[in-house]
Amino acid sequence: QQQVKQSPQSLIVQKGGISIINCAYENTAFDYFPWYQQFPGKGPALLIAIRPDVSEKKEGRFTISFNKSAKQFSLHIMDSQPGDSATYFCAAKRGTDKLIFGTGTRLQVFP
Amino acid sequence: NAGVTQTPKFQVLKTGQSMTLQCAQDMNHEYMSWYRQDPGMGLRLIHYSVGAGITDQGEVPNGYNVSRSTTEDFPLRLLSAAPSQTSVYFCASSSLAGGYEQYFGPGTRLTVT
Numbered sequence: 001q002q003q004v005k006q007s008p009q010s011l012i013v014q015k016g017g018i019s020i021i022n023c024a025y026e027n028t029a030f031d032y033f034p035w036y037q038q039f040p041g042k043g044p045a046l047l048i049a050i051r052p053d054v055s056e057k058k059e060g061r062f063t064i065s066f067n068k069s070a071k072q073f074s075l076h077i078m079d080s081q082p083g084d085s086a087t088y089f090c091a092a093k094r095g096t097d098k099l100i101f102g103t104g105t106r107l108q109v110f111p
Numbered sequence: 112n113a114g115v116t117q118t119p120k121f122q123v124l125k126t127g128q129s130m131t132l133q134c135a136q137d138m139n140h141e142y143m144s145w146y147r148q149d150p151g152m153g154l155r156l157i158h159y160s161v162g163a164g165i166t167d168q169g170e171v172p173n174g175y176n177v178s179r180s181t182t183e184d185f186p187l188r189l190l191s192a193a194p195s196q197t198s199v200y201f202c203a204s205s206s207l208a209g210g211y212e213q214y215f216g217p218g219t220r221l222t223v224t
Contacts, residue, residue, distance in 0.1 A: 043216050043217050044154070045215065089153060099156075101155075104151075104154075
C-alpha cells in the first residue's frame with residue numbers, strides 16, 4: 001500500500017529528445033507527488049510537484065502528468081540537455097505523513 | 112542560510128566500531144529525517160523527528176539510533192557498524208506548516224570494512 005514503483009531504472013536520451021519517467025502508486029490517500037533531481041555527489045533537490053486535483057503541471061521544460069484513475073504519474077523532460085543528466089526520484093505522501101520515494105531513474109543525455 | 116549540513120563527508124569504519132553522523136539545519140524546520148541511499152533501492156527512511164524530543168522509526172531503523180535535543184540538530188548513531196551499513200546517508204528537513212518540500216544535506220559516504 002505504501003509503495004511507489006518507478007520505471008525505467010535507467011534512461012539514455014539524445015540531446016533535444018523527450019525523457020519520460022513513470023511512477024505508479026497504490027495508496028489512494030496520497031495527496032502530494034513530488035519529483036526530486038539528484039546530481040552525482042549531491043543531495044536530492046525538489047524539481048517539481050503536483051497535487052491530485054490537477055492533471056498536469058509544467059515548469060519550463062519539465063512537466064508532471066497525473067492520472068488519478070490509473071494511479072500513475074510521470075515526469076516529461078522536453079528538449080533534454082546534457083545538463084539534465086542526473087538521477088530522478090518520484091515520491092508520494094499523505095498529509096504530514098512520511099515521504100515515500102521510488103527507486104530512482106538514472107538519466108543520461110548525450111550530445 | 113547554510114541549509115542542511117552534514118559531517119563528515121566520508122568515513123571508513125571497521126566492523127563493530129560505533130560512530131555518529133552529524134546533521135544540522137538553520138531553517139527552524141520541525142521535521143528532520145535520515146535516509147540511506149543504495150544502488151537500485153532508492154532512498155529509504157531510517158528515522159525521523161517531528162520536533163525536539165520526538166523521534167520515530169522509519170523503514171530501516173535496525174542498527175541506528177537517533178535523538179533530537181534541539182530543533183537544529185539530529186545526529187544518527189551507528190551502534191556497532193556492519194558491512195551492510197555501507198551506504199550514502201542523507202539528512203533532510205522540512206517545515207510542517209510551510210509546505211512539503213524536503214531540503215537534503217550533501218550526504219555522508221560511509222564504508223564499513
